[in-house]
Each structure stands twice: as C-alpha cells, then as structure tokens.
Amino acid sequence: xxxxxxxxxxxxxxxxxxxxxRCGKGAFGEKMFKTILENMERAEKKxxxxxx
Numbered sequence: 001x002x003x004x005x006x007x008x009x010x011x012x013x014x015x016x017x018x019x020x021x022r023c024g025k026g027a028f029g030e031k032m033f034k035t036i037l038e039n040m041e042r043a044e045k046k047x048x049x050x051x052x
Contacts, residue, residue: 016040
C-alpha cells in the first residue's frame with residue numbers, strides 16, 4: 001500500500017494518483033477530480049506513465 005500525499009491514509013498500490021478520493025475532491029472539486037482520474041487511467045493504459 002502507498003499513502004496519500006495529503007492525509008497519509010493508505011491507498012492501493014494500483015492507484016494511478018498519489019492521493020485518496022476524499023483529498024482529491026477536497027483539493028480539486030468533484031468534477032476536476034473525476035477528470036484527473038480519467039486522464040491518469042487513460043495515460044496508464046497507453047503506457048505514458050512509465051517513462052524512463
């Protein structure tokens with residue numbers, strides 16, 4: 001498990017973002033959080049997150 005960068009609660013290792021849903025919605029708002037999550041998941045599927 002990794003930890004949220006804001007509140008330090010545990011989040012799954014498979015998460016494409018480094019913060020929990022509660023903190024993400026609090027920091028960015030529900031609509032922007034959803035957009036960020038969708039874009040990050042799309043980038044992961046394309047392989048764009050793991051660059052050397």
